[in-house]
Amino acid sequence: MTKPYQRPSADEPAWWFICAGGDIVLDAEGLPPHGRLQDLPLPTLDEYQVIWLGEMRERSCYLVLADFGDDAFAAVGEFQSLRALVARNDDHLFSMAARAKQVTEFVNTHRFCGRCGARMQAVDWELAMQCNTCQHRCYPRISPCIIVAIRKDDKILLARGSRHRPGLFSVLAGFVEAGETLEQTLEREVMEEAGIKVKNIQYVCSQPWPFPNSLMMGFTAEWASGDLHFDPFELEEGDWFSFDTLPETPMAGTIAYKLIEATKQQITTASDS
Template sequence: MIIQNVNIQTQQPAWWFIFSHNQLLQIETAPGVPNLPASLLDYASHHLEQVTQIGEYQGHPCYLIDMEGEQPEIEGTEWLSLRHFLMRNDQELFQIAARAWQVAVFLRTHRYCGKCGSRMHRIDWELATQCPSCEHRCYPRISPCIIVAIKKGNQILLAQGRHHQHDMYSTLAGFVESGESLEQAVHREVMEEVGVEIGNLRYFSSQPWPFPHSLMVGYLADFKAGDIKVDGHEIIKADFFDFDNLPYTPPPFSIAGQLIKATIEGK
């Protein structure tokens, strides 16, 4: 459920997702409490007319406020990246925060019409913006990505991307290009990034991922042929790792972590 321009009562318990730049406001002493003190909402009071309701959590409504470039220092709070928020909270709450961030990104990047340049207006009954001049309507961007775990005997192929932190190794992933199927994208990305062929490709599951607006579609596959040769651009290291001797990998609630677990379990 996403409702824009809602009439809210700031004294009622609610989950507030307040963004500044690309960070989320968190109360240091009580992360995850279902309300914010009125004094904290005062900092965002001039944004209240643009509040968007993005769902419910534990019986309370969830509201988004985007402060964009404002980031006041508020005693007893801290500003967290979504990745840090992910590590501190449960998956359901993170998914709501992820939805809030994707809505914020959409509204930030669709202020003006891409056809005629006029100021866009927000639609009340759905999450969209529309141009009053040429009637061009825009919806949030969703970018499909594939992600695949590749098994070879009792080993799994893991790679380190150029932007991975803390020496993390993960499964291979990439964006789907125009005109190709999800399966074609898997084969292409694997060949481009590590130079090997795969077989026995099978669907696993999907997961929305807010970096910034991806839909990760997961696959399992078996190694078929070839020697690993990283592209040196997106991937800087890759190797087959024994199941009982894995490097640092993504958390288990991420789809990458789920794929690694499923591969080890022989699925």
């Protein structure tokens, strides 16, 4: 098994996920650089922290932790938001990039022990940070959250959050609280944000969402009872929409898009039966 801090050889073909300040280096084709160190115009990596992330398409993937504003990688690409990869609709690529960003966040926020304040050290046989003073060990944090598309007859519930840009509507989502099941979270969030009860909850898919460290678990559900009453602190507007009059919704590649398409298919199947 490859250790996380094992450094690559110069002739190893690999994917290079170069992260800094929440962004990632993408080349002219909109991809992370790929190739052998000796063939790429990369700076020497001796002064950078390099972490093995796993494999993608039979090639190793390495995270390179750069500094914000670092122009040493300009010859291979430019720093861009990870959201640029969502539009490619490539789940494997986005998942690995998400891992790179989440590991970056983990390393940058665990330099010191949260228990005693001493300096943390990287564990060389697994991805973890260890405090050698009090023996406290930390692993990359994952914040689970649910995201759900709700239908009522042939319509879908869409809302615009306070953080959405004007005109963009999406499905409902919320973070799991301590002690909750996913189903309990879903029911609570829907009631708190929209004032309705749901039934027929079905799991669809999940997606790592690295803004900064979420795991989105996607569901569909059906309206059971209640009138819409939106929480003004979370949502600015929303309604039941027919699929022939949808407003702007999240782009392909996002889990929200997949849930909206799954709901559309459910409505189509129901109408044909």
